[in-house]
Amino acid sequence: MSLLDILLLIPAAGALIALVLPKDNPGLIRKFTLFVSTLAFLLSLGLIGPTGANAGRYSFETNTVWIEYPAIRYHVGVDGLSLWLIILSTFLTPICVLVSWKHIEDRVKEFHVFLLFLLFGVVGVFVALDLFLFFVFWEVSLVPMYFLIGIWGHDRRIYAAVKFFLYTMAGSALMLTAMIWIYNRAGTFDLPLLLDMLRTGQLSFTASEGFWLFLAFFIAFAIKVPLFPLHTWLPDAHGEAPTAGSVMLASVLLKLGTYGLVRISLPLFPGPAHDNAPWIIALAIAGIIYGALVAMVQPNMKRLVAYSSVSHLGFVVLGIFTFTQVGLDGAVYQMLNHGISTGALFILVGLLYERRHSLEIADYGGVGTVAPWLSSAFVITSLASVGLPLLNNFVGEFLVLQGAAQARFLYAALAGTGVILSAVYMLWLVQRAFYGPTPEPVRHHITDMNPREWALVLPLLVMMVWMGVGPQSFLPAISEQNRQVLELVSGSPAQQKSAQEVAHAR
Amino acid sequence: MPVSFVPSAQELFRFSPEIVLSLGGTAIMIAESGMKDGSRARLAATAFFTLLAAAVLSVAVAGDPGPAFSNLLAVDGFSTFFRILVCAAGMLVVLISSNYLREHGHDSGEYYALILFSVAGQCLMATSNELIMLFIGLECSSIASYVLAGYLRDDKRNNEAALKYFLLGSFASAFFLYGVAWLWGASGTTNLSELRRLLLDPSSGVGGTMTAAATALLLVGLAFKVSAAPFQMWAPDVYQGAPAPVAAFLSVGPKAAAFAMFLRILMTTFLPIRERWGPVLWAVALATMVIGNFAALHQSNIKRLLAYSSIAHAGYILVALTAMSDTGAAASMFYLAAYTFMNIGAFAVVTWVAGRDERHVELMDFAGLSRRSPVMAAVLSIFLLSLTGVPLTAGFFGKFYIFKAALDSDLVWLAVLGLLNSAVAAYYYLRIIVMMYMHEPSTGAQPLPAPAAGIRLALAASVAGTFLLGVAPSLVLDYATASAPLLR
Numbered sequence: 003m004s005l006l007d008i009l010l011l012i013p014a015a016g017a018l019i020a021l022v023l024p025k026d027n028p029g030l031i032r033k034f035t036l037f038v039s040t041l042a043f044l045l046s047l048g049l050i051g052p053t054g055a056n057a058g059r060y061s062f063e064t065n066t067v068w069i070e071y072p073a074i075r076y077h078v079g080v081d082g083l084s085l086w087l088i089i090l091s092t093f094l095t096p097i098c099v100l101v102s103w104k105h106i107e108d109r110v111k112e113f114h115v116f117l118l119f120l121l122f123g124v125v126g127v128f129v130a131l132d133l134f135l136f137f138v139f140w141e142v143s144l145v146p147m148y149f150l151i152g153i154w155g156h157d158r159r160i161y162a163a164v165k166f167f168l169y170t171m172a173g174s175a176l177m178l179t180a181m182i183w184i185y186n187r188a189g190t191f192d193l194p195l196l197l198d199m200l201r202t203g204q205l206s207f208t209a210s211e212g213f214w215l216f217l218a219f220f221i222a223f224a225i226k227v228p229l230f231p232l233h234t235w236l237p238d239a240h241g242e243a244p245t246a247g248s249v250m251l252a253s254v255l256l257k258l259g260t261y262g263l264v265r266i267s268l269p270l271f272p273g274p275a276h277d278n279a280p281w282i283i284a285l286a287i288a289g290i291i292y293g294a295l296v297a298m299v300q301p302n303m304k305r306l307v308a309y310s311s312v313s314h315l316g317f318v319v320l321g322i323f324t325f326t327q328v329g330l331d332g333a334v335y336q337m338l339n340h341g342i343s344t345g346a347l348f349i350l351v352g353l354l355y356e357r358r359h360s361l362e363i364a365d366y367g368g369v370g371t372v373a374p375w376l377s378s379a380f381v382i383t384s385l386a387s388v389g390l391p392l393l394n395n396f397v398g399e400f401l402v403l404q405g406a407a408q409a410r411f412l413y414a415a416l417a418g419t420g421v422i423l424s425a426v427y428m429l430w431l432v433q434r435a436f437y438g439p440t441p442e443p444v445r446h447h448i449t450d451m452n453p454r455e456w457a458l459v460l461p462l463l464v465m466m467v468w469m470g471v472g473p474q475s476f477l478p479a480i481s482e483q484n485r486q487v488l489e490l491v492s493g494s495p496a497q498q499k500s501a502q503e504v505a506h507a508r
Numbered sequence: 509m510p511v512s513f514v515p516s517a518q519e520l521f522r523f524s525p526e527i528v529l530s531l532g533g534t535a536i537m538i539a540e541s542g543m544k545d546g547s548r549a550r551l552a553a554t555a556f557f558t559l560l561a562a563a564v565l566s567v568a569v570a571g572d573p574g575p576a577f578s579n580l581l582a583v584d585g586f587s588t589f590f591r592i593l594v595c596a597a598g599m600l601v602v603l604i605s606s607n608y609l610r611e612h613g614h615d616s617g618e619y620y621a622l623i624l625f626s627v628a629g630q631c632l633m634a635t636s637n638e639l640i641m642l643f644i645g646l647e648c649s650s651i652a653s654y655v656l657a658g659y660l661r662d663d664k665r666n667n668e669a670a671l672k673y674f675l676l677g678s679f680a681s682a683f684f685l686y687g688v689a690w691l692w693g694a695s696g697t698t699n700l701s702e703l704r705r706l707l708l709d710p711s712s713g714v715g716g717t718m719t720a721a722a723t724a725l726l727l728v729g730l731a732f733k734v735s736a737a738p739f740q741m742w743a744p745d746v747y748q749g750a751p752a753p754v755a756a757f758l759s760v761g762p763k764a765a766a767f768a769m770f771l772r773i774l775m776t777t778f779l780p781i782r783e784r785w786g787p788v789l790w791a792v793a794l795a796t797m798v799i800g801n802f803a804a805l806h807q808s809n810i811k812r813l814l815a816y817s818s819i820a821h822a823g824y825i826l827v828a829l830t831a832m833s834d835t836g837a838a839a840s841m842f843y844l845a846a847y848t849f850m851n852i853g854a855f856a857v858v859t860w861v862a863g864r865d866e867r868h869v870e871l872m873d874f875a876g877l878s879r880r881s882p883v884m885a886a887v888l889s890i891f892l893l894s895l896t897g898v899p900l901t902a903g904f905f906g907k908f909y910i911f912k913a914a915l916d917s918d919l920v921w922l923a924v925l926g927l928l929n930s931a932v933a934a935y936y937y938l939r940i941i942v943m944m945y946m947h948e949p950s951t952g953a954q955p956l957p958a959p960a961a962g963i964r965l966a967l968a969a970s971v972a973g974t975f976l977l978g979v980a981p982s983l984v985l986d987y988a989t990a991s992a993p994l995l996r
Binding site: 025069070071072109137139142144145148153160164168171172178182186 | 986
């Protein structure tokens with residue numbers, strides 16, 4: 003049993019144990035969940051060394067039969083692409099437990115069971131190397147999130163939860179069809195094996211087949227990302243979810259979509275990915291600008307941050323489909339950055355909500371005078387989010403824009419406006435909420451951060467700075483993996499040629 | 509082969525599950541007359557163990573496969589699979605029934621006897637290799653089911669359900685019988701294997717218009733029994749009106765047996781003329797899924813909702829039949845096994861919530877169930893997620909195998925539309941979960957009694973089955989895959 007298996011087992015076993023803990027002792031359940039998720043986080047740190055040393059290959063691989071026929075394998079492994087996303091998930095889960103410490107008082111046990119189960123699902127998606135296993139975890143991660151939004155969310159939580167579930171289900175229906183189709187062609191769901199077969203020409207897709215398969219996967223991933231115009235579930239889900247739900251949703255669940263694009267869509271369908279890149283990039287840029295413009299006019303803080311996610315994730319998709327090393331590196335790095343900074347924004351908004359019980363920006367003002375530390379944290383996070391140099395988002399956005407410029411300068415020019423717009427909506431939010439006159443309710447209700455709140459905000463602030471000034475701690479493993487993906491993608495013309503030759507020979 | 513009308517011991521052995529079930533049912537009816545009120549719990553136990561014995565015998569008989577009674581019956585892996593399945597469904601239904609019947613003051617032996625007779629008929633449907641025998645099995649199962657649907661005879665809804673079921677059901681049986689008669693007229697035989705031989709042989713002259721018309725008549729009868737569109741109208745009314753445990757039974761046992769018949773008739777006999785009925789089946793499968801799912805979206809009565817959902821599930825299984833392959837047959841067998849656990853489980857919770865006189869069968873009655881009884885709410889959620897097709901539950905692999913079989917047979921559009929249909933279905937299953945978890949209990953809600961031991965046992969078995977098939981589907985699928993080719 004490798005470290006990775008244990009990492010999968012811990013949240014699952016933790017959820018089952020939490021299920022039988024006495025429900026009238028919420029303190030015990032909170033502490034237990036905190037312990038389990040912290041344990042998972044510490045163990046996940048153990049992945050870094052060996053994975054970094056083994057760059058370009060899968061580490062901690064386990065490959066055994068799950069179901070004989072159809073051949074479904076329990077094949078998991080970690081590489082430079084998934085490594086940091088796994089750690090991001092385990093890093094944020096204890097923070098989510100802490101942020102819910104006072105906030106969640108109703109059905110505490112269920113909440114924490116779902117949170118651990120969610121961790122199990124998302125880590126599973128990131129480690130799965132078998133398409134079928136990937137799908138299983140993909141769906142498994144959906145259920146706890148649905149309950150988190152639906153039970154502990156705000157007023158319109160039910161609508162948001164159902165919308166979230168149905169959107170994802172519709173996407174995954176298409177993805178499952180495509181997976182079965184691939185299986186029928188190749189006889190395996192195993193991703194590395196499929197890539198080998200593609201490389202050696204044992205498996206090749208005709209142009210139209212490749213297009214439809216690519217599209218089926220792409221729609222499923224694009225819904226999750228979410229790519230404009232499939233994003234409409236996101237503001238609802240984010241706006242209504244409890245703080246921990248928003249954090250996990252924004253920081254981890256959205257990454258499942260972009261991760262899928264890099265892990266599956268690009269390597270398996272390099273040709274169609276190239277052919278369809280122009281309109282995908284167009285949608286990504288539309289999302290960057292549209293998300294930013296809509297964020298600007300939101301009266302509700304959470305919805306503002308949610309729309310900013312649409313904009314930020316547009317950068318990620320743009321970076322992926324530039325097919326350049328810097329663009330892809332930036333995209334993957336930006337996934338992590340967005341996880342940290344948007345997670346932090348949701349947490350800080352959640353802290354404000356716990357005090358003032360309102361998400362309307364108009365209900366705030368002058369918070370800086372009554373809660374200076376909270377305001378400072380918010381300002382730093384906002385600056386990180388708008389891409390200030392020395393903070394994390396700057397590195398990612400810079401790399402993406404550089405990649406976009408390499409692909410076509412127009413892309414970079416258009417996407418660059420998104421950076422400017424993000425400064426407008428974030429700083430305007432900061433100005434309205436934290437400066438200016440302090441209304442009486444704000445003065446009355448808002449207090450500064452307590453030690454527990456420091457404990458959950460500080461690690462995120464540290465990460466923002468670290469990832470801003472020391473990207474070299476993270477990028478090499480990512481770059482190596484991306485180089486391989488790009489090799490596959492750029493190797494595709496040769497592959498197509500060999501497929502044609504095979505056809506000629508027949 | 510000399511025809512002997514005295515059955516040999518071997519033949520009787522091959523028929524033993526049906527014999528045991530019939531004897532058990534008769535014994536219950538006789539024993540009841542001399543029984544005091546206090547000892548009626550024994551009737552349920554007798555029925556349960558009779559079914560268990562029949563299931564065990566089915567396994568034992570499987571060790572000695574072959575024909576019986578001049579090839580009227582065929583004991584093979586396929587029939588064994590369905591025999592065990594309908595016996596298991598019967599056992600689960602007996603478990604959830606006894607408390608319900610006691611509450612309604614109708615705890616009498618007839619009920620269990622009828623269940624046993626109905627299951628005997630279903631076993632016969634699964635085993636027959638001959639159209640007349642199939643018809644006898646069908647009638648045994650159906651007539652007992654008609655009575656069961658109206659079992660609480662003082663209840664108006666029960667009476668309505670029984671009458672509707674009886675009238676439409678006998679109409680459908682007549683269609684089936686008429687089809688058999690035409691086939692006999694066209695070919696001179698009612699044996700399925702013999703018919704197949706004639707259809708494969710172009711010089712036999714069988715396979716013309718008359719055979720096609722006869723096939724159509726058979727399909728009408730079968731489509732009615734599995735509640736496939738456009739013959740699905742009876743199901744919602746009957747399920748809503750019938751006692752909840754009976755609705756559970758009707759949605760699983762007779763349906764599984766009818767699908768066994770469907771598979772045997774199509775795969776054994778009519779495969780040679782598949783291009784005639786294939787397109788019809790394609791359209792029927794799609795229409796059944798669409799009608800079931802979209803009608804279920806608007807239901808407020810939970811029994812009616814589950815009725816439409818079971819129509820939709822019949823549609824999924826028909827997709828597997830449309831694939832017309834061994835994988836398709838195996839997929840439908842797996843699906844029926846998965847469906848048995850999750851649907852009876854769902855109905856068991858509904859039976860429990862419904863309470864006395866079934867006053868609580870509206871969706872609103874499930875509001876806040878997670879607060880009133882967290883365990884039961886969680887259990888029902890598991891069944892509903894399985895019906896939706898979420899991974900790690902039986903329903904997921906069921907759907908997976910079905911749509912894989914469809915894609916194997918190049919039914920791309922049917923598979924895509926079916927999968928999108930299952931996304932639609934998620935909506936109405938979620939509505940129930942939303943009610944249970946995201947709404948508060950209504951103010952007038954009375955405390956729920958602790959579930960009876962029978963219901964608890966049935967739920968435990970169903971949950972175990974749902975997860976087991978969701979994590980280790982090979983347990984059932986391997987068997988189904990091995991026995992599906994025997995049909996041909």
